[in-house]
Structure formats: C-alpha cells, structure tokens
Amino acid sequence: MSSLERIVQDELAEAVEIRVRGRVQGVGFRPTVWRYARQLGLGGEVLNDGDGVLVRARGEHAVVKMLIDRIVSDPPPLSRIDAIQMQPYAGALPDEFVIANSEQGTAHTEVSPDAAVCADCARESTDPFARRFRYPFTNCTNCGPRLSIVDGIPYDRAKTTMAPFTMCAECAREYRDPSDRRFHAEPVACHVCGPRAKLIRLDGRPFTFEQFSMLDDVDAACSLIQKGEIVAIKGLGGYQIACDATRSDTVAQLRKLKRRDGKPFALMARDTAIIRRYCSLDEQEAAELTSAVAPIVLLRADGSERLPDEVAPGLQTLGFMLPTTPLHLLLLRRMDRPMVMTSGNLSNEPQVTDDEELRERLGGIASFALTHDRRIANRVDDSVVRIVRGRPRLLRRARGYAPATLPLPQGFEAAPDLLALGGELKATFCLIKDGAAVPSQHQGDLEDVSTSDDYVKNLSLYASLFQHVPTALVVDMHPEYLSSKLGRAAAVDSAVPLIEIQHHHAHVASCLAENRYPLGAPPVLGIVLDGLGWGDDGALWGGEFLLADYCGYERLGTFKPVAMLGGAQAAREPWRNLYAHLMAEMNWSEFTMNFRELEVYAYLEAKPRNMLDAMVRNGINAPLASSCGRLFDAVAAAIGVCRDIQSYEGEAAARLEALVDEDLLLNEDEALAYPLTIPNLRGSGPPYIEPLAMWHAVLGDLILKTPASVIATRFHKGLSKAIVAMTRKLAGGSDGTERKFATAALTGGCFQNRILFEEVARRLERDHFGVLSQAQVPANDAGLALGQAAIAAAHLIESNKNTREGNKPCVSAFPGGS
Incomplete structure (x- = not known):
C-alpha cells in the first residue's frame, strides 16, 4: 500500500466517519467493508462518493479499530489505499451495516486498470459443472475489463461497452448481492446474457465447423492454430495475432505478412510449466506472470527446449505472458506448447480495435478471426516487464497499470492540475490531478497517423474520466515533436500557459518523481x-x-559529439554511425594504413565516402549528437550486427547486449575492458567520454579475430567503467572536500540494457553513491511525460509561493535551467 496516511482521534465518538482514498471504486471495496463490518457486529453504512469511499460505523472504539485494521491489512485484490482519515460522525446510522447509494460529486478517485482473469473465474470457466463453463467473458470485481470498456464516468454499466447486454435474472441477482464477489461488477455476464465469441474467415472463403474437432468457436480457433493457421484474436484492449510458436515456417510467414522483420514476438503459454521448458524462471518472474497485471515478462531463453530463431531473432530473451482473459485461457486449454500472441497490426501501426477495420487491416495477415460482439472502447497494449537487480521494471506501461495514479513526492501537495504531453516516440501523456500523477497507457510512435489520432482521443478520454482541466500545458522543447506542436497549438487555442521542458531534464525528473524524491532535496x-x-x-x-533537481539543471559532462550522417537516417542504418565515429577519431588514410585487412574496411570503402565527408565538412544533414545510443549502433555495426539497417528502434543495441558473455564479464581481467578517456571539450566545454582508445582496441580485436561475444563484453564493461569514472570526476571530493552530489539517477532508454544498468549501478554503489532508477514508468521516452509534469509543477509551486511571499519568481539555481 503506497503512502498510507491515518488521522485518528484520541477519543473516538460512538459513531465515526472513515474516509478512504485511492483506487477504491469498481474493485469490490464496499462489499469487502460491508462483510468485515457485519462480521464485527457494527452498525452503519459504506458508500462511494466523489472523493473515494465513505465508511460510517457505530460501535465500540476497539471494534471500530479492528475494522480499520482489516481494511488496511486485507483490502480487495485490485484496490490501493492511499489515505485513511477518521473523524466523529453525528448523523443517524442504521443498526445493521448496509451498502448505501453513492453520493454525486466531483470525481477524485481512480479508474481501475484492466485485470487478468482471477483464480476463481478461471476455475469457473473450466469447471464442467459451473454455470459459466467455457464462457470466454467470465469476470468479477477481482478481475476483468475496466479501462478498455469505459466510455465515461461514473463507472457503471451504462457508461461502458457492456451497456447493450441486459443482465439475465441470475447475473442480476449476483450483481445485487453484497456477499457475492460479482456485487456491482459492471461487466458481469454469462452464456445467457453476455457477449459471445465467434470464429469467422477473413478471406471470404466459406468453411464449416464440421472440419474441426471442437467444443465451441474458441476451441475451433485452437484447432486452427495447431494446424499451422494464423488467427486474429479479439483481446481485451485490441486485436492480437496468434500462431503456433514452435512452427518456424508459420512464424516466418507471420513476419513477412505483418512486415515485422526483426522485432521479437510476444508469446503466451497455458501455464508456467510450459514456459519453464524454454526459459529459466525465478520466483519473482513467476510472481509477475501470475499477478493480476499478467504482463509480458522478458525471460532468459535458456531452457531445455528452443523455439525457432524467427520468434526473437538475435536475442537471448523471450517475452512470455500467461492467459489474460478467460477467452485466452480456453484458447490455450488444449495447447501444450506456446503461441505467438503479437499485436494485431502491421508493423508500426496501432492495434486494430474496430471490428469494421478487421478485414481491411488484418485480412492480409490472418485467414481467420476469433472475434466477439463486445466493443473495445479504448486501445490498451500488453505491458512489458523485466526483472533487473531484483525489481520488476516496466519497459512498456499499458494493460494492468494504466490509468493507475502515482503519488507525487513530498513538497508537491500544492501541485496545480496540468497536462504534460510527453515525447514523439513511445508516446505517453501525464495528468497532474489532486496532487497525484496519472500517466497514460503506452500510445506508440506519433509519426503514424492512426497512433496520433488515438493519442488525441485518449487525451479527451482522460480529461473526461478525471474531470481534468489543466492550468498549464507542458511539452518537450524539441521544435518538431508532434506532441509539442499539438501542445503549442492547444495552448494558443485555450489561452493556457505553455511550459517547455528540456528532454534530458525530463528524464531525470521522471526518475526522481517515481522514487518520491522530495521537492526540496539536494540535486x-x-x-x-x-x-x-x-x-x-x-x-x-x-x-x-x-x-539536476526539479527546478533546474547544469550540464556537467557529456559523450563525444559525433555527426549523424543523414540525420534521422543514421538511427536506422548503423553503418553510418560506424563511419562517423571512425572518421571522428582518424582520417581515412590512417584507417587504411592500420586496418585495411579488415572486412569492415572493405564494407565502408564501398560506401559514398566523398559525399559523406562533404556532408560533415559543410554541415549538411549531419548534425552533431552526443548520443550513447548511436555509439552502441556503431560498435554493433563494427562486428557485423545490424550493420545495414535496424528493423526496429534499439535493435542493434539489444543484439549487442545479447552477445555479452556474463561469465567473461565477471571474471575477465578489468584491464581488458575497452578504455574510454575523459578529456574536456574545446574551450571551456565540459568533460566528455572520448572513445578513441576504445576504437583502436575494438579494431585490434577484429584483426585478432576475437569472437563477437568477447568484443561485446569488453565494450559493455569499458563503457560502464567510463560512466562511473566520469561520475567520480564530476563529484569531486578526492582531495578531502565534500562531494558535489551523493546520488546518481540512471535513466534514458540505454539503461533498459540490463548489462549496462547492472554494471553501472554496481560500480556506483561500490563507490558509495546512492543510485535511483526507474521501475514503475519506463526509463525510455515513455517516462518523459511524468518528468515534464513534475518539473512544471515544481516551477508553478515555487512561483506561486514566491508570489504570495512577495519574492522574485522562481529562477533555476543552475545556468542550464529549464
């Protein structure tokens, strides 16, 4: 339970009012309190209102305290209590504890994330004697759809995509019974009254069910997949595409049809026993897989069995999840091997959610579709988690997490309501509402028109769900980010102040905010x-x-700026970064004299070097960038990994990480790690990480025909050592003076590289630095919006404080402040 606050009177009145705030509506909170209160013999009532849940109870002091203790220690599975406050209550209360009608008011409570099928509903769905045997949409207050079906507030059936389905008498009885786990479960349904699954062909050709050995349409879809077909599946927050993951020909065909050249496919398995055949699985990873979130978990692919290389080309990890809905559970019931369960889209497009688009957008990929007649209101992708240094860390925050709030650190209590629009890639946005942050689900890359449209739709949805009217709009300072352009235009239209935030400052603030780092704490x-x-x-x-702190930053150090040949094209073609890095360290004559025997020399010699050199010389489409990501690309290209093109962002770096030999990493002599030095930029520039010596070592190892795994390992270790050496240099204190800072915040997409993150964090801690890192929001650009929101809130809080006190407006303490 996060940030639990209690305000308890020394002397309790006979009747008390208990206010519970947090994620407490739509999660079975009232019936849980009702059950506890009745067991304890208390009188009173429990109800929802605009601020959360109100409990009014009459009884002895000790018994009321027992009620509070039970609420705190054993709340409903999907709830989260942020605060409990108690005061005397003078009104009349019923002798027998009841669930009262909700009070209307401004919404200050959370909309719950979608939750994976719970154990009770899973048992019902597979029990031949249960009323919901093989019903694909079984749910209760402890599981099932939430955000994906919401059209508006208040969260009740009429404002969801369950509105067209009238409950049968039996479901209505469960819905009205406080002792039933389906009490006020808005999506409650059964075979008689609820949505129905249907198997259809997408290619227009006729078929008959007699050709399948099947129990129902869901079982028939399983038979098709077992026979090698590719089937579209209507999941919780969008269509997915499934096939047998053990059939290399089918997986290769799916790649071709989906235009997804190299990005790994997500997998779904019936149970953890099947996953363990392909991956090692520790206790934490198993807990994540079986949680109510049920995310995709990245696992080491070191089991006794192997899946085809086409599933995750060039990687040593597999992304597995367990069935997230009863439909998936029933689909995999007879499947003793994994299925590919990837997003239902063409590469880089958003998932299909609209049934009318199904044939047009997925008909060229899948021959069949397992669909149903419950509309998906809101697109929600699967979340992705990786356990690193003992913590589950989000790589993609979506289903199961959004739109859960994150409490802001101490000092942000007066944060005004505002909206931060994030970046352009891996886009998210973030609201500040009632002193808490509300990050959106993963949206995707805004360069795609459909994704951009969905982003705008979700902005409107969140404004409605949280009754949010921003007092300021916050954007990245990049002049061309689509999210920033949208924010600038909206600020003009609505006459709302606009705050622009530097990209990397936002990354740092995101890390600080997630870690509850106080507003007034040292940088x-x-x-x-x-x-x-x-x-x-x-x-x-x-x-x-x-x-950096929330109010400002100073750039103390950097990586060596190197030309990005072709601008954005350099991010897609790693060889460009290799050539730029080599020519930044040596001219072509020197490279020829020392390394002409290498295969990579012949490769680069065939490129249009005169044109590339002219681009750098004349400053045409070759901007300098101090990019760690492009350094990874260059090293990968040097050893032949993704040299020509990356099929997805970060592919070269991911494959380079996969090559690392972890035994060598731990046991090889430190002196063999590639050296990187730390000189200063010309003039009065800051110190920078200089890779000249590293490149000579890499090229020398290539001459010696050193294995790629050794080169990858030495690069990761050498880079980690250089980052920590830079930190020591910037901190000072070696002469006995006090260090400039005691804590480092590790953030940015490169720190999703497990090897790099673990090596840097370990070495920093060994040097007695505190280390902050990210887990609840991704370290990549999906975390930008939270950081933007925190920085803007800090500035507005300080400005308002200074205005009240008659001081000057808030000014950053750092020369590079935002």
Whole structure:
C-alpha cells in the first residue's frame, strides 16, 4: 500500500466517519467493508462518493479499530489505499451495516486498470459443472475489463461497452448481492446474457465447423492454430495475432505478412510449466506472470527446449505472458506448447480495435478471426516487464497499470492540475490531478497517423474520466515533436500557459518523481543515456551528465559529439554511425594504413565516402549528437550486427547486449575492458567520454579475430567503467572536500540494457553513491511525460509561493535551467 496516511482521534465518538482514498471504486471495496463490518457486529453504512469511499460505523472504539485494521491489512485484490482519515460522525446510522447509494460529486478517485482473469473465474470457466463453463467473458470485481470498456464516468454499466447486454435474472441477482464477489461488477455476464465469441474467415472463403474437432468457436480457433493457421484474436484492449510458436515456417510467414522483420514476438503459454521448458524462471518472474497485471515478462531463453530463431531473432530473451482473459485461457486449454500472441497490426501501426477495420487491416495477415460482439472502447497494449537487480521494471506501461495514479513526492501537495504531453516516440501523456500523477497507457510512435489520432482521443478520454482541466500545458522543447506542436497549438487555442521542458531534464525528473524524491532535496547527478533529444544549446544530446533537481539543471559532462550522417537516417542504418565515429577519431588514410585487412574496411570503402565527408565538412544533414545510443549502433555495426539497417528502434543495441558473455564479464581481467578517456571539450566545454582508445582496441580485436561475444563484453564493461569514472570526476571530493552530489539517477532508454544498468549501478554503489532508477514508468521516452509534469509543477509551486511571499519568481539555481 503506497503512502498510507491515518488521522485518528484520541477519543473516538460512538459513531465515526472513515474516509478512504485511492483506487477504491469498481474493485469490490464496499462489499469487502460491508462483510468485515457485519462480521464485527457494527452498525452503519459504506458508500462511494466523489472523493473515494465513505465508511460510517457505530460501535465500540476497539471494534471500530479492528475494522480499520482489516481494511488496511486485507483490502480487495485490485484496490490501493492511499489515505485513511477518521473523524466523529453525528448523523443517524442504521443498526445493521448496509451498502448505501453513492453520493454525486466531483470525481477524485481512480479508474481501475484492466485485470487478468482471477483464480476463481478461471476455475469457473473450466469447471464442467459451473454455470459459466467455457464462457470466454467470465469476470468479477477481482478481475476483468475496466479501462478498455469505459466510455465515461461514473463507472457503471451504462457508461461502458457492456451497456447493450441486459443482465439475465441470475447475473442480476449476483450483481445485487453484497456477499457475492460479482456485487456491482459492471461487466458481469454469462452464456445467457453476455457477449459471445465467434470464429469467422477473413478471406471470404466459406468453411464449416464440421472440419474441426471442437467444443465451441474458441476451441475451433485452437484447432486452427495447431494446424499451422494464423488467427486474429479479439483481446481485451485490441486485436492480437496468434500462431503456433514452435512452427518456424508459420512464424516466418507471420513476419513477412505483418512486415515485422526483426522485432521479437510476444508469446503466451497455458501455464508456467510450459514456459519453464524454454526459459529459466525465478520466483519473482513467476510472481509477475501470475499477478493480476499478467504482463509480458522478458525471460532468459535458456531452457531445455528452443523455439525457432524467427520468434526473437538475435536475442537471448523471450517475452512470455500467461492467459489474460478467460477467452485466452480456453484458447490455450488444449495447447501444450506456446503461441505467438503479437499485436494485431502491421508493423508500426496501432492495434486494430474496430471490428469494421478487421478485414481491411488484418485480412492480409490472418485467414481467420476469433472475434466477439463486445466493443473495445479504448486501445490498451500488453505491458512489458523485466526483472533487473531484483525489481520488476516496466519497459512498456499499458494493460494492468494504466490509468493507475502515482503519488507525487513530498513538497508537491500544492501541485496545480496540468497536462504534460510527453515525447514523439513511445508516446505517453501525464495528468497532474489532486496532487497525484496519472500517466497514460503506452500510445506508440506519433509519426503514424492512426497512433496520433488515438493519442488525441485518449487525451479527451482522460480529461473526461478525471474531470481534468489543466492550468498549464507542458511539452518537450524539441521544435518538431508532434506532441509539442499539438501542445503549442492547444495552448494558443485555450489561452493556457505553455511550459517547455528540456528532454534530458525530463528524464531525470521522471526518475526522481517515481522514487518520491522530495521537492526540496539536494540535486542529484542525472546520468541520461538515450538516442537523442533537443539540447538547450540547439544541438542534439543523448549521453548527458546533469546536476539536476526539479527546478533546474547544469550540464556537467557529456559523450563525444559525433555527426549523424543523414540525420534521422543514421538511427536506422548503423553503418553510418560506424563511419562517423571512425572518421571522428582518424582520417581515412590512417584507417587504411592500420586496418585495411579488415572486412569492415572493405564494407565502408564501398560506401559514398566523398559525399559523406562533404556532408560533415559543410554541415549538411549531419548534425552533431552526443548520443550513447548511436555509439552502441556503431560498435554493433563494427562486428557485423545490424550493420545495414535496424528493423526496429534499439535493435542493434539489444543484439549487442545479447552477445555479452556474463561469465567473461565477471571474471575477465578489468584491464581488458575497452578504455574510454575523459578529456574536456574545446574551450571551456565540459568533460566528455572520448572513445578513441576504445576504437583502436575494438579494431585490434577484429584483426585478432576475437569472437563477437568477447568484443561485446569488453565494450559493455569499458563503457560502464567510463560512466562511473566520469561520475567520480564530476563529484569531486578526492582531495578531502565534500562531494558535489551523493546520488546518481540512471535513466534514458540505454539503461533498459540490463548489462549496462547492472554494471553501472554496481560500480556506483561500490563507490558509495546512492543510485535511483526507474521501475514503475519506463526509463525510455515513455517516462518523459511524468518528468515534464513534475518539473512544471515544481516551477508553478515555487512561483506561486514566491508570489504570495512577495519574492522574485522562481529562477533555476543552475545556468542550464529549464
């Protein structure tokens, strides 16, 4: 339970009013309180209102305290209590404890995330003697759809996509019975009255069910998949595409049809026993898989059995999840091997949610579709988690997490309501409402028109769900980000103030906010490693060491700025970064003299070098970027990994990480790690990480025909050592003076590389630095919106405070402040 606050009177009145705030509506909170109160013999009532749940109870002091203790220690599974407050109550109360009608008011409570099928509903769905045997939409207050079916507030059946389905008498009885776990479960349904699954062909050809051995349409879809067919599945927050993951020909065909050249496919298995055949699975990973969120969990692919390389090309991890709905559970009932369960879309497009688009957008991929007649109101992707250094860390925050709130740190109690619009890739937005942050689900890349349209739709949805009217709009300072352009236009239209935030400062603030780092606490060293972002000097940044708090930052160090040949094209074609890095360290004559025997020399010699050199010389479409991500691309290209093109963002770095030999990482002599030095930029520039010596070592190892795994390992270790050396240099204190900072915040997409993150964190802690990192929001650009919101809130809080006190407006303490 996060941030639990109790205000308890010394002397209780005979009757008390208990206010419970947090995620307490639509999760079975009232019937749970009702049951506890009746068991304890208390009189009174429990009801929903605009601030959460109100409990009014009459009884002895000790018994009321027992009620509170039970509420706190054993709340409903999907709830989260943020605060409990208690005061005397003078009104009349019934002798027998009841659930009272809700009071209307401004909404200050959370809309619940979608939850995976619970154990009770799973048993019912597979019990031949249960009323809901093989019903694909079984749910209760402890599981089932929430955000994906919501059209508006208040959250009741009439404002969801269950509205067209009139409850039968038996479901209505369960819905009205406080002792039943389906009490006020808005999606409650059964075979008689609820949605129905249907198997259809997408290619227009006729078929008969007699050709399948089947119990129903869901079972027939399983038979098709077992026979090698590709089937579209209407999931909780969008269509998915499924096939047998053990059939290399089918998986390869799916890649071709989906235009997904290299990005790994997500997998779904019936149970953890099947997963363990392909992956090692520790206790934490098993707990994540079986949680109410049921995310995709990245696991080490080191089991006794192997899946085809086409599932996750070039990687040593597999992304597995367990069945998230009864439909998935029944689909996999007879499946003793994994299914690919990937998003229902063409590469880089959003998932299909609209049945009318099904044939047009997925008909060229899947021959069949297992669909149903409950509309998906809101697109929600599967969440992705990886256990790193003993913590589950989100790589994609979506189903099961959104739209849950995150409490803001101490000092943000007076934060005004505002809206931060995030970045352009892996886009999310974030509301500040009632002193808490509300990050949206993962939206995707806004360059895609459909994704951009969905982003705008969700902005409207969240404004409605949270009755949110921002007092300020917050954007990245990049002039061309689509999210920033949208925010700038909206600020003009609505006459709302606009606040622009530097990209890497937002990354640091996101890490601070998630870790509840207080507003007035000392600055930290933000180590921000990513692809690129717009710097306050108009250059492209991407490997930054920022002394930062919420109100400002100073750029203390950086990576060496190297030309991005072709601009954005350099992010897609790693060889461009390799050539740029080599030519930034040596001219072509030197490279020829020392390394012409290498295969990579012949490869680069065939490129249009004169044109590339002219681009750099004349500053045409070759901006300098201090990007850690592009350094990873260059090293990968040097050893032949994704040299020509990356089929998805970060592919080269992911494959380079997969090559690391962890035994060698731990046991090889530290002196063999590739050296990177730390000189200063020309003039009065900050210190930077210089890879010249590293490149000579890499090329020397290539001459010696050193295995790629050894090169990848030495690079990761050497880079980690350089990052920590830079931190020590910037902190000072070696002469006995006090360090400039005691804590480092590790953030940016490059820190989703497990090897890099673990090595840097371990070495920093060994040098007695505190380490902050991200888990509840991704370290990549999906975390930007939270950081933007925190920085803007800090500025507005300080400005309002200074205005009240007659002081000057809030000014950053750092020369590079936002």
